[in-house]
Amino acid sequence: MSKLSSSLGFVVPAISTCKFLAYLTGISDILIHDQQLSSPLTSYFRLQEGVHLFQSGIDPYDGGSFHHSPLLLALFDTVIPASRLAAYVLWCLCDALAALTLAKIWRSRQRVAQSSRDALIASIYLLNPYLLLPSLALSTSTIDNAFTLLSLSYACQGNASASLLLLALLVHMSPSSILILAPVILLLLSDPLSHLASPKPFPTRLNRAIPLLFTFIIYMGVLAVASCIAAGNLLWISRSWGSNLMLPDLTPNPGMWWYFFTEMFDHFRPFFLMVFSVHLLIYIAPICIKFQYDPLYAGFLLLGVLGTFKAYPTLADPGLFLSMISLFPEVYPYFRHPIVTALLHIHSALLLPLFNRLWLTQGTGNANFFYASTLVFACSNGAALIDCIWAGLRIAVGEAKEGDHVVQE
Structure with missing residues (x-):
């Protein structure tokens, strides 16, 4: 067991050190403006701009370019120096913490103190290109992912x-993360162990869920008051939280919202904003009810939904979902089309930067080029999500033959 612990203690610092050296090469200056790696809500460049305006006595929320949480604004204004070196250290620490936390979740699910897969799981997170590149671009989605896993x-x-x-804290910085509130509460009321192969009804404990929900609301209220004090007014609510609902910035990104609303007539815009927002929420109840016996898996699936359909996604959002697949090796034999899904991701990973360059750099393409690649990317994320849902349901049937009947409690 000491060898296993030492391997994890070596892998994470080694990869983090290599990543820090990569920062020093100036790669962040190349990636920081890439729309695939950071969105208007997660851009470090816009965060720096907001901090500069705030320190100059100008309300950063008066304009239309700053959408970060006042908590991040206060953090970078008071605690963390406004320097690239400090940012490099913070982002390396967040990634290392997230990788160690992912390994810790695996241990909790297996109910062991250490495991031979710890180093592998941490490496999968740290070396996942969908997570590594946004981190090198200093996207605050890296911080969001760390809070999610914690x-x-x-x-x-x-x-x-x-x-x-x-x-x-996560919901304050990324309001769409409210999707995982239900599985987190279910997880607090049950256990993280795998029950996919033996589904059973979740015991009725609504009387215990209400205090947890009330606690979450109190925390949200306290953080909202702190945000109002930090920002000095209430304008941040519409500029930060409201951005996820109103989509004020149509900067291209790997998601499916921006192009649709670029072409949308103004009088249809409120209706379709409501439809797209509600579309994210409709998955919560079916997934939590069906996978009530394994709330960790339900939370994992909802993170897949979020990475596919959120308003301002980056590559880091589906990247977290894909890295978390390592926590559920029991479902691997039941994936239906894993090769097709993997090939779709490789295909979209090649198309996204290619079509982005053709459109925005060389000018030989147009917006349809890049949006076509984002649709392929959405299909690949959807295929991975459907495969995981299928495998999570199919494992309960096991090796049942045709004509057999399986009854779930």
Whole structure:
């Protein structure tokens, strides 16, 4: 076991050191403006601009370019120096923490102190190109992913206060992450162990869920008050939280919203904004009800939904979902089309930067080029999500033959 622990203790610092050296080469200056790696809501460049305006006595929320949470604004204004070197250190630490936390979630799911897969799981997270490149671009989605995994990890340990506080912080910075509130509460009421092969009804514990929900609301309220104090007004609500609902910035990104609303007539815009926003929410109840016996898997699937359909995605959003597949090796034999899904991701990973360059750099293409590649990317994410849902359901049937009847409680 000491060898296993030492391997994890070597892999994470080694990869983090290599990543820090990559920062020093100036690669961030090349990637920081890439729309695939950072969105208007996660751009470090826009965060720097907002901090500069704030320090100059100008409200950054008066304009239309700053959409970050006041909590991040206050953090970079007071605690973290406004220097690239400090940012490099912070992003390396966030990635290392997220990788270690992912390994810790695996241990909690297996109910072991250490495992031979710890180093592998951490490496999968740190070396995932969908996560590595946004981190090198200093996208704040790296911080969001770290908070997501920390919240799930504390929920696996049954630490309700820490889990819900981290989730409240995450929702303040990325309101669409409210999708995982239900599975986090279910996880706090049950356990992180795998029950996919033996589904059973979730025990009725609504009386215990209400205090947890109330605790989360209190944390959200306290953080909202802190945000109002930091920003000095309430304008941040519409500029930060409202951006996820109103889509004020149509900067191209790997998602499916921007092009649709670029072509949308103004009088149809409110209706379709409502449809797209509600579309994200309709998955919560079916997934949580069907996978009530394994809330960690339900949360994993909802992160896949979020990475596919959120308003301002980056590559880091589906990247987190894909890295978390390593937590569920029991479903691997039941994937239906894993090769097709992998090839779709390779195809879209090649198309996205190619068509982006043809359109925005060389000028030999147009917006349809890049949007076509984002649709292929959405198909690849959807294929991975459907494969995981299929495998999570199919494992309960096992090796049943044709004509057999399987009854789930």
